């Protein structure tokens with residue numbers, strides 16, 4: 001394998017030397033790829049949850065992510081790979097489908113030299129995979145003209161399991177050439193493909209580099225996206241229903257109420273959950289991280305979470321749990337389980353007797369709190385019990401439960417003031433055990449508010465971290481982690 005790496009480097013050198021133009025006089029500029037080493041954002045704590053990947057757009061598949069070297073079950077700092085590797089690498093994630101991410105480099109500043117065929121490129125990355133499994137990664141650089149027309153493309157990888165000698169490893173791959181005349185941008189598409197059976201997409205990528213022999217093109221500096229669109233709200237409500245694919249809800253005969261809300265308000269039509277099973281999603285959307293959870297374990301954690309952000313700003317909050325027998329009740333009772341809302345997971349919420357008083361039975365507290373603005377929370381998390389959450393007793397049951405339970409809120413004097421936003425989403429898709437739903441974690445999300453456009457379909461790709469950053473923006477909260485810091489707020493469909 002060292003031989004292959006050496007050959008890769010030798011190829012760069014010889015193609016540069018053998019080039020017909022006098023490239024030797026032209027220095028290659030800096031790496032133009034933003035976050036090509038995947039160090040800018042946070043890695044997921046277990047490698048199973050999706051994260052926000054600064055600088056990259058997710059273009060297909062389920063839950064691509066960033067993993068730290070040494071995470072259990074993944075490559076370590078001593079796995080064959082880049083010598084200077086930093087902490088993190090890119091992986092395909094746990095939705096069990098092919099994924100891709102993309103970034104476009106603007107090279108227009110070198111137009112004159114490009115159009116006289118004087119600009120060379122050097123394109124490289126480390127591509128890897130897991131053990132004998134044949135999941136694999138590749139990167140395609142497509143050279144586009146000023147109109148976005150494809151001129152030609154250059155591909156590195158895929159690195160196969162055979163090339164890796166059937167062991168977990170990264171191999172250096174590279175390509176060089178001349179930017180075709182007319183090139184104004186270079187679109188990089190990074191693919192991680194699932195080939196072996198299994199539920200994790202183990203094509204790995206690190207240290208992507210794309211440099212050109214024209215130093216007039218400068219790398220961009222990434223900065224966290226500003227919120228430009230989300231209005232301020234006095235009250236934000238959040239609810240997860242459970243384990244349903246997008247198409248089982250929107251337009252489905254089993255979900256007439258949610259379908260009617262979708263028509264009346266705004267729907268995120270390209271929205272994804274982060275992980276299987278349920279609880280990491282609940283934690284992520286209230287703490288900005290999956291906090292090491294891979295299952296529904298009910299083990300408490302100490303971590304900053306949205307309740308801390310709310311109290312920092314002096315804002316009021318409630319957790320309304322349906323069929324919880326009493327305020328701050330811990331344990332199970334009939335269909336009520338304490339993991340129906342995530343807050344008992346947080347030592348500084350469920351474990352704090354004062355704060356725990358805000359975890360209340362939905363009936364009668366939600367209706368009572370909403371008789372006046374002065375008693376209504378600024379943020380509330382609503383939860384159904386294990387029957388009505390759509391996982392236990394089905395979609396039709398959960399749909400009519402929502403209609404009944406939301407009526408007192410949507411009919412309240414507080415709602416009528418017009419400064420409220422209700423976000424209805426799903427923790428995960430229906431493929432928790434099989435990963436064979438074909439929906440790859442795409443779930444329905446509806447924004448209900450007088451401040452959204454009626455019947456609007458938001459087509460930008462989002463995930464639960466974008467919901468958290470939107471809640472932050474709506475209430476003026478500080479980000480909790482790099483996941484919500486770097487997640488764009490919902491851009492479209494605000495009235």
Ligand SMILES: *[C@@H]1O[C@H](CO)[C@@H](O)[C@H](O)[C@H]1NC(C)=O
Nearest residue numbers: 037039082084085086207209
């Ligand atoms: C690889 O990534 C590490 C970590 O950010 C960085 O220090 C190093 O310069 C990168 N190497 C290349 C060849 O890009």
Ligand SMILES: *[C@@H]1O[C@H](CO)[C@@H](O)[C@H](O)[C@H]1NC(C)=O
Nearest residue numbers: 142143149150151152153154
């Ligand atoms: C762009 O063109 C090249 C060959 O000219 C081709 O191999 C590649 O598939 C094309 N890419 C797209 C996205 O059409």
Ligand SMILES: *[C@@H]1O[C@H](CO)[C@@H](O)[C@H](O)[C@H]1NC(C)=O
Nearest residue numbers: 311348351352353354355356
């Ligand atoms: C419990 O929560 C209250 C209200 O936020 C706070 O004032 C208090 O300091 C917390 N107690 C502990 C021990 O953290």
Ligand SMILES: *[C@@H]1O[C@H](CO)[C@@H](O)[C@H](O)[C@H]1NC(C)=O
Nearest residue numbers: 403406407408409410411412
């Ligand atoms: C509000 O209450 C009225 C009458 O009680 C009912 O007909 C209507 O459907 C309710 N609206 C909502 C949004 O629940």
